[in-house]
Amino acid sequence: MRVRGWHRSWQERSKMERIDLYSRFTISCIPWLFALAWQGTPFHHDIRHEPLPLALGLALLLVSLAQCLLSNRNLTASYGHYLGVSAFPGRRLLAPLVLLVVAVGLLATLAGVDGVKGSGLLLMTLNAPMALVITRVLLVPVRRFLVESVCLTALITSALAVAGIKGGTLAGVVPCSLFGCVLVLISVRPSAWSMSVMWQAEQARDIQARLAVAEERLRFGRDMHDVLGRNLAVIALKSELAVELAQRGRPEAVDQMVEVQRIARASQQEVRDVVRGYREANLDTELAGAQGVLSAAGIECAVTGDSGGHLPPPVQSALGWVVREAATNVLRHGDPSRCLIRVGVTADTAVLQVENDGATPAGAASSPASAPDGPGSGLAGLRERLAALDGSLEAGPAKGGLFRLTATIPLAALSAEPGEGDGSEGKPGTAEEPRRRTPGARRAPMSLCAAAIVAPGVMVGPEGPASWRNDDDRGTGAARR
Structure with missing residues (x-):
């Protein structure tokens, strides 16, 4: 104080x-x-x-x-x-x-x-x-x-x-x-x-902001408990039953482990859905939120251009994160009196621009050289999100003492990308799969654990450990994005 x-x-x-x-x-x-x-x-x-x-x-x-x-x-x-x-x-x-x-x-x-x-x-x-x-x-x-x-x-x-x-x-x-x-x-x-x-x-x-964060953490914890609590209890019980049956030489042990595998897959997908719901940003919501927060802080904020409601969900999510990070930088690093957010959508490109007249402090705090590496860290995290969609990000001082942040995402590549409506999504061995995976995403070892648990010679339908690994990689990439 x-x-x-x-x-x-x-x-x-x-x-x-x-x-x-x-x-x-x-x-x-x-x-x-x-x-x-x-x-x-x-x-x-x-x-x-x-x-x-x-x-x-x-x-x-x-x-x-x-x-x-x-x-x-x-x-x-x-x-x-x-x-x-x-x-x-x-x-x-x-x-x-x-x-x-x-x-x-x-x-x-x-x-x-x-x-x-x-x-x-x-x-x-x-x-x-x-x-x-x-x-x-x-x-x-x-x-x-x-x-x-x-x-x-x-x-x-x-x-x-x-x-x-x-x-x-x-x-x-x-x-x-x-x-x-x-x-x-x-x-x-x-x-x-x-x-x-x-x-x-x-x-x-x-204190109000901290309480809001604490409440959100509690809500996330409750959601995770609701998603995983019952499934983990069932997995534990079925694993114990499988051990007892295996010790007695009963073939039903394999059926129990197959059921454990199925429940684990379902739990994994449910966790992805919960995390995706928390990590994905909606463009309309973020625009309205940024305008409300900046106006409440005494900064005149105007949103012009296309609403972006018809954009593909990945593009809306990426641009929503740009709006969120830009509004945060304006509040934390600059002292502007005006902020302008423009959304432009053409047949080939979606462009989002955020301008404010607090160029010196915001520019110094948000310069690419000073942004820490790694996902989710300021401008470096935004560039990684946009790079997954072949997009780009530019930030720096502009004429008239302004600071401008511009995010560009090409739409033609997304509309022509395989896996949307052609039935190729989720198939292992697809040629486009490595390109779509987020850079730095690691293979989850879940498939190896499943192969070790399931008895040799037992195949779980066409969705074997190999296809599970591909699904896991895609889920990891989506979560990182």
Whole structure:
């Protein structure tokens, strides 16, 4: 919840950090402005231009500037105390209190030697408590602060009365001192309260996102349990039965293992269906989701062009992942005000473009050189998904300070690809099978395990271990895509 160092550039900060920095900077400037205005103005006309009054006024100005330095030094600690991040060390108030007493003493001495006129004295009275109360207002409740302000006003008034100030000038000291304290109360404390509310809202959004992820994990776990729980229990029971029958030399053991093989195949397909449902992205859904998320983040987002609803499912899934990754990069790495998503579909090609005006941070974070290798890792993962469909991905700065990401997928090759409507899909030994497999997909060892379990000479229909291996490879490739 703290601003991570004053040395970071403005563009590297999040929106909340920028607001936090602006609020702290504003509060830090308040005592300096008051010291230079209210403590420096009387030097022109109100302070007598003689050595002693000028020396006292200059000393009072230096003490006020020292108070400003201490106020700025204590601001971070008092801010953290108000936000509940850390406790304010009480010893830090000792030096400001001493300087306040010194300032009141110098002010009373200057008034006692008749070195300042009434209006200048009132301005100096306004400035005297400012630096201390800016720190104090964030440390105590409002009621206690008001009581302390009254006590501080009584101290300043008493010191000036002892110095010989009487009449209307002394009567004006009371409202001036109280006005300075109340001015700090109504300006500094609401600012800190607003920051506290915004940080809590930011934290609540983070917790909400984590809860959503946890809920999705639980749902995925429930689905996997529902899919595999009963089948694995049946496999265990039938395996035990097969062992008992095999030990007794009964031929029914082979039938039990064939049934185990069938249930394992069915479970494998069910797991693929569950994983595919989680890993495949729908283009229409992702476009609507990206527009809603970016708009909620204060980024003007427009979606133009073809909806892509008539595209083949693999193309929609790949482009949906591009939209999801692009929207994530815009939110995490850039600070744009506008984002444009265009979908263009012709007879031969599907093109998706995502443009935003946050070119520098988004481009640096999403450059191909910095993207980690491996599937599902930023732009490298998107290129792998598109490469499975003979597609391409380009990303980089564009004219006008924009960052543009372009995904292109040829449709002619997909429509002419064997295995769609010609009955060749799933047949082992198809010439196109190696090309369609995702690069890097490994052969699953399930077929070898099945061959070792099933007794020699027992064939399980035309879908023997070889064809099972091909199906497994295709499932692995689809899951990786």
